[in-house]
Amino acid sequence: MVGIRDVANEAGLAPATVSRYLNGQIVLRPETGKRIDDAVKKLNYRPNVIARRLSSGDSETLGLVTPDISYPLFSAIASAAEMEATRQGYQLAIFNSRNSVETELNILRHLETRQLDGIALLTNHTDTAAAAERINAVGKVVLIDEDVTGAEAPRIFADNEGGGRLVARHLIEMGHRDIAFIAGPEGMISAEERRAGFAAELAAAGLSLRPDWTLHGEYSEDHGAEAAITLLRAEQRPTAVFACADVLAVGVMRAARELGVALPGELSLVGFDDMNFSGLLHPPLTTVRQDAEVFGREGVRALLRLLKGEPTVEVVRVPVSLVARDSVASVG
Amino acid sequence: MVGIRDVANEAGLAPATVSRYLNGQIVLRPETGKRIDDAVKKLNYRPNVIARRLSSGDSETLGLVTPDISYPLFSAIASAAEMEATRQGYQLAIFNSRNSVETELNILRHLETRQLDGIALLTNHTDTAAAAERINAVGKVVLIDEDVTGAEAPRIFADNEGGGRLVARHLIEMGHRDIAFIAGPEGMISAEERRAGFAAELAAAGLSLRPDWTLHGEYSEDHGAEAAITLLRAEQRPTAVFACADVLAVGVMRAARELGVALPGELSLVGFDDMNFSGLLHPPLTTVRQDAEVFGREGVRALLRLLKGEPTVEVVRVPVSLVARDSVASVG
DNA sequence: ATGGCCTAGTAAACCGGTTTAAAAGCGGCT
DNA sequence: AGCCGCTTTTAAACCGGTTTACTAGGCCAT
Secondary structure (H helix, E strand, C coil), rough: CCHHHHHHHHHHHHHHHHHHHHCCCCCCCHHHHHHHHHHHHHHHCCHHHHHHHHHHHCCCCEEEECCCCCCHHHHHHHHHHHHHHHHCCCEEEEECCCCCCCHHHHHHHHHHHCCCCCECCCCCCCCCCHHHHHHHCCCCCEEECCCCCCCCCCEEEEHHHHHHHHHHHHHCCCCCCEEEEEEECCCCCCHHHHHHHHHHHHCCCCCCHHHHHHCCCCHHHHHHHHHHHHHHHCCCCCCEEEEECHHHHHHHHHHHHHHCCCCCCCCCCEEEEEECCHHHHHHCCCEEEHHHHHHHHHHHHHHHHHHHCCCCCCCCEEEEEEEECCCCCCCC | CCCHHHHHHHHHHHCCCCCCCHCCCCCCCCHHHHHHHHHHHHHHEEEEHHHHHHHHHCCCCEEEEECCCCCHHHHHHHHHHHHHHHHHHEEEEEEECCHHHHHHHHHHHHHHHHCCCCCEECCCCCCCCHHHHHHHHHHHHEECCCCCCCCCCCEEEEEHHHHHHHHHHHHCCCCCCCCEEEEECCCCCCHHHHHHHHHHHHHHHCCCCHHEEEECCCHHHHHHHHHHHHHHHHHCCCCCEEECHHHHHHHHHHHHHHCCCCCCCCCEEEECCCCCCHHCCCCCEEEEEECCCHHHHHHHHHHHHCCCCCCCCCEEECEEEEECCCCCCCCC
C-alpha cells in the first residue's frame, strides 16, 4: 500500500510538501511539481481517505436519511441527490432510518464524529423533539420534504398548500361539490399544508371541507383503503376524494375495486406525489407532481451552502403541478 | 470532544487499557471495569469511528452498489440489505453507480482504502473485464442478481432459468403457441438464462422460439415499447409475449395502448421481477416474482461470511415464483 | 531469599494523512 | 561581508484510536 511518504521519497521531497501541493495549498515551481506528479503516477498513489478525514476533519461525504429507501419518491430523491453530490465532488451515503427516532439520532451522531460532513434528513414522524435538539446542537443538517418542529435548519419543502389548491380548483372545475379528504398523519406538516390549501380553495368557492370527510392516518395503502371503505359505506357518498399521497390513492383504488365502485364513474380520485408508476395505474391517476429531482438537487445544494457558511434560504419551496389523467370524471 | 484519553484520565488508567477493555480483548477485575464504565457514562464517551478505522483497519461498514437506486427492484434490495446489515451490527452505505464502470471501480477502491469492509455489487452492463480484475485483486465482494464475468466471488442469483420455464409452461397451458420473447441486453446473464429456460420448456412442448421473435435491447420501457411495435406491426402477430423484465412489460403495455391492441384480449403478456406496483397496472401484470428481501438479506449474509473467512457457497439461487394475474388470456 | 509464573496494567509505536512553525536557499542592498 | 526579505521546503506535532511488547506486583514452590 503506497502512502504519501513513498511519493515524497520518490520525488525527493518531504511528505508535507507533497500533501500541500496535491491539495493545492501551495504552488511549487513547475519542475518540482512535475516531480511529484510523476511520482504519483508511477506509484499509482491514492490518498487514504480515512487518514485524511482523521487529520483534516472533513469526510467529503454527505448523508441522506430516508425513512424507507424502497418508497419510490424517496428513492428518486436519493438518486437525484447522489447525482448532485457526485457532481460537486462529494460522496453520498444513503441511510434507511425505518422511521425510527433512535436510528435517526445514531446517524446524526456521525456528524460529531466527522464521518459525515452534513446530512439531508427526510423524516416521517411527528416525534421530533430529540432530533430537533441534536440538529440544533450540531447544525449541518437540511430538512427535505417534511418538517422537524423546533429545528433550525434550511428546509426544502414542496409547495404543499399550492398543491392542495390546485386539486380543489380542478375538482371544482369538473363539477364536484361533495369532496372528501384523506389526510396523512395528524401533525405532519405536509399533510396539514395540503389540507389548508385544499380547504381554502374550497372555501373560496363557497364549499367547505366536512370534518367527517377528513380522515387522518398514516401514509399507507391500508389507511387509504380503510378510509375509502368508511366513505363509501356511509349513507352519503362524496363524488370525489383527494388522497394526499399516491399510496393512499392506491389504497382507495383497491377498496373501490373490492366494493365494486367504478373509478372514475362513481368516484373521482386525485393523489399527491406522482410516483413514477402513477400514470400506469387503472385508471391512470390524476395527481400532483412533486419533482424528486429538484428535491434531491436542491437539498444537496442547500446543504453544501450551509457547510461552506454561505447564506442559505430559510425555506425553499419546490413548485408542484397538477397532472390531469383519467381518474377524475366531470359531474353535474 | 471527549476522547479515550479523557476516559482513561477519569478512570485513572491508561488509554490502552480502556481501549482493550471496551473492545473485549481483556477482562479486568470487576472493580476496575466499573471505573471505566462509569467514566464512559459520565463523559458520554463515543469512540471516533474514523480513528478506529484508521488504526484497526476495519470500518464496520458494508457497501451496496446499484446501477440505479430509484429502480424499484434495486431499492427494495437495498432496503432489505440495510436491514440485515444493521441487524448484524454493520452499517450499509448505498451507492449509485449509474451503470458507469468508472464509478464502479472508484467504489471498489474503497475496499483498498478500508472505507468499506466489503461490497455487494449489483451491475447491469456487460463490460466487466476491469471490474472483474479489481474484484479478484481485493476479494471481499459478492455479486447480486447479475454476473461479472471472470470475477471470483460468491453470487446471489435468481433462478432465472426456472423462471423462464414457469412462464413457458403457463403460456402453453393457457393455449398459446405463438409466443415472442423480449429479451434484455445481449450477453447479460439474467436475460440469457431466462431465455434458455423459456426456450427449453417451449422445446419440450414441441414449440420453438423464433429468432425473429426474440428481441434484444436494454432493460428500459422504451425498448419494451419498440419491440412490441415491431411485433405488432409484423404480418404475423404472436398471441403472447414474454418480456423478461417488468419495465419491458410496461413498455409493451404502452405500445399496445397506442396501437389500440387490447390486453390480454389480443395479446397476452408476462413480465419478470414483480416490481411492487406490477399488480396495480392495467391489466394487473402476470409476472415472475423475484424476492428482493431474499436478495438483500442473503447478499449481506454471504458477504459477511466471506469477510469472516467462513466457507461460502459459490452460487446461491433465489427461488422465483409465477404470480398469475390478469394479463394472460387463454386461447384456442 | 530466589526464581518462575501469573495477572493487571502500561508506554510507546503505529495507522496515513494534514498543518503549523520554522529552517534553508537565494538575490539584492548597504 | 552582513543583513534583510522573500520564496521554497521541511521537521515535528497532531488527529484519536489500536496494538505490541513490556513492566510491576503478587503468589507459590524450592
